[in-house]
Amino acid sequence: xxxxxxxxxxxxxxxxxxxxxxxxxxxxxxxxxxxxxxxxxxxxxxxxxxxxxxxxxxxxxxxxxxxxxxxxxxxxxxxxxxxxxxxxxxxxxxxxxxxxxxxxxxxxxxxxxxxxxxxxxxxxxxxxxxxxxxxxxxxxxxxxxxxxxxxxxxxxxx
Amino acid sequence: xxxxxxxxxxxxxxxxxxxxxxxxxxxxxxxxxxxxxxxxxxxxxxxxxxxxxxxxxxxxxxxxxxxxxxxxxxxxxxxxxxxxxxxxxxxxxxxxxxxxxxxxxxxxxxxxxxxxxxxxxxxxxxxxxxxxxxxxxxxxxxxxxxxxxxxxxxxxxx
Numbered sequence: 204x205x206x207x208x209x210x211x212x213x214x215x216x217x218x219x220x221x222x223x224x225x226x227x228x229x230x231x232x233x234x235x236x237x238x239x240x241x242x243x244x245x246x247x248x249x250x251x252x253x254x255x256x257x258x259x260x261x262x263x264x265x266x267x268x269x270x271x272x273x274x275x276x277x278x279x280x281x282x283x284x285x286x287x288x289x290x291x292x293x294x295x296x297x298x299x300x301x302x303x304x305x306x307x308x309x310x311x312x313x314x315x316x317x318x319x320x321x322x323x324x325x326x327x328x329x330x331x332x333x334x335x336x337x338x339x340x341x342x343x344x345x346x347x348x349x350x351x352x353x354x355x356x357x358x359x360x361x
Numbered sequence: 362x363x364x365x366x367x368x369x370x371x372x373x374x375x376x377x378x379x380x381x382x383x384x385x386x387x388x389x390x391x392x393x394x395x396x397x398x399x400x401x402x403x404x405x406x407x408x409x410x411x412x413x414x415x416x417x418x419x420x421x422x423x424x425x426x427x428x429x430x431x432x433x434x435x436x437x438x439x440x441x442x443x444x445x446x447x448x449x450x451x452x453x454x455x456x457x458x459x460x461x462x463x464x465x466x467x468x469x470x471x472x473x474x475x476x477x478x479x480x481x482x483x484x485x486x487x488x489x490x491x492x493x494x495x496x497x498x499x500x501x502x503x504x505x506x507x508x509x510x511x512x513x514x515x516x517x518x519x
Contacts, residue, residue, distance in 0.1 A: 228479055228504040233495035250497060267497065287502030318502060320388055335389035339408060339425065344445030346386040346477060 204256065206300070208307040211251040211263065213243055220253075220260035226288045230265075251288075252307065254300050260331040262300040264306055275341055276316050276349055278358040283314040305330045313342060315350040324348075362414065364458070366465040369409040369421065371401055378411075378418035384446045388423075409446075410465065413459050420458040422447040424466055433499055434474050434507055436516040441472040464487045473508040482506075494518060 211217050213234055221231050237243040253263040267285045274280045286308050293302045300346040308315055311333075316335070319327050324334070327348040335357060349357060369375050371392055379389050397402040411421035425443045432438045444466050449458045466473055467489075474493070477485050482492070485506040493505040494513060507515060 208494070226502065228477075229492050229495045230497070230500070230504075242516075265502070267501065268499075285501055288435060319386075321383060334387050334390075334519075336386045336439070339388070343425065343443055344384065344388070344423070346388075 206254045206256060206303065208252050208254055208304060211249050211260075212246040213238060213249045216244075216247050217249070217251070217260070219259060220262070223289050223292055224263060224288070226290055230288075250328055252304065254303060256295060261295040262289075262291040262304055264304045264308070268311075268313070276335055276347070277314045277351070278356045280358070281355070283316060284311060286315050289317070296300045301326065302330065309350065309352075312352050314352060314355050315347040317348050318345040318361065319348045321346070331358075364412045364414060364461065366410050366412055366462060369407050369411045369418075370404040370448045371396060372403050374409070375409070375418070381418075381420070381450055382421060382446070382448050384448055388446075399497075410462065412461060414453065419453040420447075420449040420462055422462045422466070426471070428471075434493055434505070434516060435472045435509070436514045438516070439472065439513070440475060442466055442469060444473050444475040446474070459484065460488065467508065471508050472510060472513050475506050475508045476503040480502070491515075 212302055215238065218231065218235050218238065221227055231282065234243070234249070249265050250265045251263055252266060253260050255261070264286055265288045269283055269285050271281045274283055277283055289301060317327070317332070324346070330350070330352045332348040335349045337347070351357065373396065375392050376389065376396065379385055392401070392407070396403065406472050408423045409421055410424060411418050413419070417473050423443055423446045427441055429439045432441055435441055447459060447462060466501070469516045475485070482504070488508070490506040493507045495505070509515065
């Protein structure tokens, strides 16, 4: 079955699907609360993109375009994509859904920064990401991995 | 056996002990590389604090005092502590070591911010932490939990 990456709208169905993912946290709880209190409209745009397999959301990620003024990773300093909560449901792993989401993110041709979960370093390297040089006051508990489109470098250390 | 929280020095022994912890990542690899290349001195100070039980490091956390100008969580705006990589080795859980580390962090009487791992929300609430109001462009994939000493509040939303 061919699958496609689609932008997920904020509604009760999406939020119900989100409960199946491990990284369900304060972000999701806050979206649910905002929806229940009519602080966001049903079917508003979300930062989440996902892949449906039939009726079921089987993979998702969040993407956000950060402004160049917050760029502490790349050279030249520029807009870049924050990617987080990339996750494929257990029984749908090893079918290329993770790669499909990452390729979608790369298609914007902006540098990408993510925080790799422990034990996922191999996955990110296979997708062409590299570990960023760790800087404590920037990264704290993160494992920053970056992807560089042509013509972009990691910024050199201060 | 009474235990105490101590500041961990960067040396090969500490880094060997760190390998037992799940959250061993780019930060630890970078410390190891710096030590091997003599870019940091043996026994330099680290941001890590830990508890030894006999000869074995059984719990650790990182603490860093962030300057007030980077404070986007508290009111009044002030220096605060970033706490990350709090972890107790599996076979030493439920003996109060996690609480002992958190109490140590609280003893500075500064507000504290941490990124709670999924399934650890109950632990943080038991330690008197509360979930911060989620703000996407600040928190991305984090589950920010904060602790407020007397006289400090969560900053109100912009």
